Amino acid sequence: MSNDVTSGATAHLDLPTDDVHVSATTPRRSGLRWLLLAAGLVVALALPWFIYPPIAMDIACWALFAISLDILLGYCGLLSFGHAAFWGGSAYCTGLVAVHYGVPFPVAVLAGMLFAMLIAVPIGYLSVRATGIYFAMVTLAFAQMIYFIANQWRDVTGGENGLQAVPKSFFGIELVETESFYFYYAALPMILLGMWAAWRIVHSPFGRVLVAIRDNAPRARALGYDVETYKVVAFVLSAGLAGLAGGLFAISHGFVSLQEVNWTTSGKVVLMAVLGGIGTLWGGVVGAGFIVVLEDYMASSGFEGIGIVTGSVFVVVVLLFRRGIWGTLAHHLGRRRQAGTRD
Template sequence: MDIACWALFAAALDLLLGFTGLLSFGHAAFWGGAAYAAGLIAVHWGVPFPVAVLGGALFAAVLAVPIGYLSVRLRGIYFAMVTLAFAQMVYFVVNQWRDLTGGENGLQGVPREFFGMDLSDPFFFYYAGLPFVLLGLFAVWRIVRSPFGRVLVSIRDNPARAQALGYPVERYKLLAFVLSAGLSGLAGGLYAISHGFASLHEVYWTTSGQAVMAVVLGGIGTLWGGAIGAALIVELNDYLATAGFTETGLVTGGIFVVIVLVFRRGVWGTARDLIAARAARRSPAAGTDSAAAQVEAPDRQEVTAR
């Protein structure tokens, strides 16, 4: 379930980073904000967990409107720093509002209510929550494949030309920012319901960094590469934690450096390019064989006729 949630989180961030060209270090605010929102809805209202998860996603999307409106006017490192500053503001509010969020203790005892069904077993909850992840991934794929996604790519490559063609660049960036935040919130809310609690770590800036690392490891702009990067990070952290190794950031950071230096397109991006190059090398040979077969065909027909 952790891999599925982080895969959706990485895909949502890749929608903004890989297809819009905006590097955000503040997506922990939407992941963690939705985690707390979904947990509070489930605790105080006792609604089924799908309602709580969707409520968390809606909260993340609404939170992204003012943040995105003030951030998309900036570019490059300035955009990244402003989103990081807003995320730290959300972290401060969550930490100080102890009566509501639990402060340093986090929000505990989040139920998994689903019309009286017992979903306390992670095995059953996995199959109950997986459709939300698949729905979110399908939404990202559909956005990228739509005309709206093509405009986002044009803005990423040449915003001045997109503006000259009549597209409101800042409005498209804001909409992409809100969609990315909402999908990140969907993943964060499901993550909190799955674990039964929401902690301050969910809104801390390192969570944004881990999501960015998953996208870079898998391949920026590949969409599905983020899922591979998320699986690698989650499995590696789990393995190191169970082995008693405390400095997990040292190992993951070293792997990140190696990937950036050796596989600049990420794991999935590099594999895709290698497959495409191999197919391109084979295609001329295949074309030559087919041409030779066409030349030999009349001779074979003549021999058969004789």
Template sequence: MILRRLAARPVLLAVGLLVALALPWIIYPPVAMDMVCWALFAVAVDILLGFTGLLSFGHAAFWGSSAYLTGLIALHSGLPFPVAVLGGALGAAVLAVPIGWLSVRRTGIYFAMVTLAFAQMVYFVANQWRGLTGGENGLQGIPRDFFGVDLSDPFFFYYAGLPIAVLGLWFAWRVVRSPFGRVLVAVRDNPARARALGYPVDRYKLLAFVLSAALSGLAGGLFTMGHGFVSLEEVYWTTSGQVVMMVVLGGIGTLWGGVIGAGLIVELGDYLSTAGFEETGIVTGTVFALTVLVFRRGIWGTAAWLTTGRRTRGRAVAEPSAASDERENGEPVRT
């Protein structure tokens, strides 16, 4: 069984990479770029939710703050867009340090509400600081300079921005596969026991929070460059709710689930808006509710559970190596 899982890993990665490369040939390139950005955002949130057990409703603060910072760097410095995106991700990570330090001391719904409160503070600042952010008008006309080449064509920009997102996804995979990631799972499952073993639980939570924020900022900056503008919607609380919905839809604690959930939600939203249906939230909300009711583990998590023959509700406590193999191949982590 373990050998079969090990053989399946490169196949899954190869298929995923081929789909990513072919995406702008199949659908409208800006929509393809949106899928990639939201997929990275969902994976970043899943590090915190699925592997650390912390539900954040405030990650729009990092996605949006990076979007604004990336836009400002691109507008006023003339630097290539990858540098601007990395600058935005760094800014999001810096912002996450004080927010995370104050938030990780709470758990459950209290943690979610504290992060939501901080996100609304960021929204208020972005709305009021009109001289810097443009207020309700946002930032417009953000250039896509790539070392002297203007990538105004969304098709070519997709392939220029894709490696950044792939590196972010690879980094997320390395985090959850590392000893650090296994400690995060231990903190999620039994923080008291992890603390008794000598692990500084709050410090690990803070590091996970900052890493998740940095990847969210990387996705937000890339999203900004893809659209060429930033609006207040990027820092509004509904953005946090949407990415959490993507993670739950695909499967919490699977990484692949976040990618699939993001692709489905973005494509569904684009299809409905193109068809002239304005209340897209009704349809996406219905799909989300049905998925939660029918597929408790999410789409990817349920598919992995069925293909590996796990029909029972409970899960036996596995050795660390086996548990790590299950997480990598899509088996939902225990919550």
């Protein structure tokens, strides 16, 4: 779509037409899909055995956050620079509910998710009326508005001191509430449900309409689809998944800071999605894992120029792997499979 949000960006990144939308599900492809899902589940279950459990939880949360952005960027062609509003807004709401009501953390996280979807309705309704870079700037402006409110409303959010001592209440099960290792496994089902929801969204008829809008919005409109309504719904669903990730992130850390609603958080998740490969969902997982582990390694070694390294990696990947890490791998495997079929 020539006038939509990522018309320039996708031209340089060679946004892939997701294979799941363009081919019938052959037995071989179905088997490969189940194999990938099984491998991903094994990795998710084994992760805290090999790396520090809080870092494993960070990877899971950021992966879901990147997937939520990919619904907009990869499948709808909407580049949001304001997704920190939903990640951070949910984090604050989740923290406040957990602190003041002492409910089990899944309940607090769901409250934060609903809050993120609630604020996404007016933001999405006003934002999707803009196109091109203007959409990105409008979402950024709304996110900065949320940041200003969080900073100024000190009696509620704690301002610059943040929201502290967020409990991990979980039906009185002490191991989950005090040990990050067991908390990971208590929170993982919510992450996996969020990822499954994202998969269902993009593989449904609704998701196919989003791809049609991404590729040619005027044609989709001519076919009778209400393009703006579809974009708003996608925006709200994406915000809900971002809110789910942000709420779990807040519970995991037991603390919510202004960093969660800062524009740098929006930029970081865009970096993860593009690095892994937009329009793939798996790319968000790969990008999140790569960035979180890289940042943790550099921070542990005392290196202070983390932004320089991650920025350099991003530039290299965009120049050499125009589809992202996972997108490039999937593209080459697809071409080899097609060549083998022809032979």
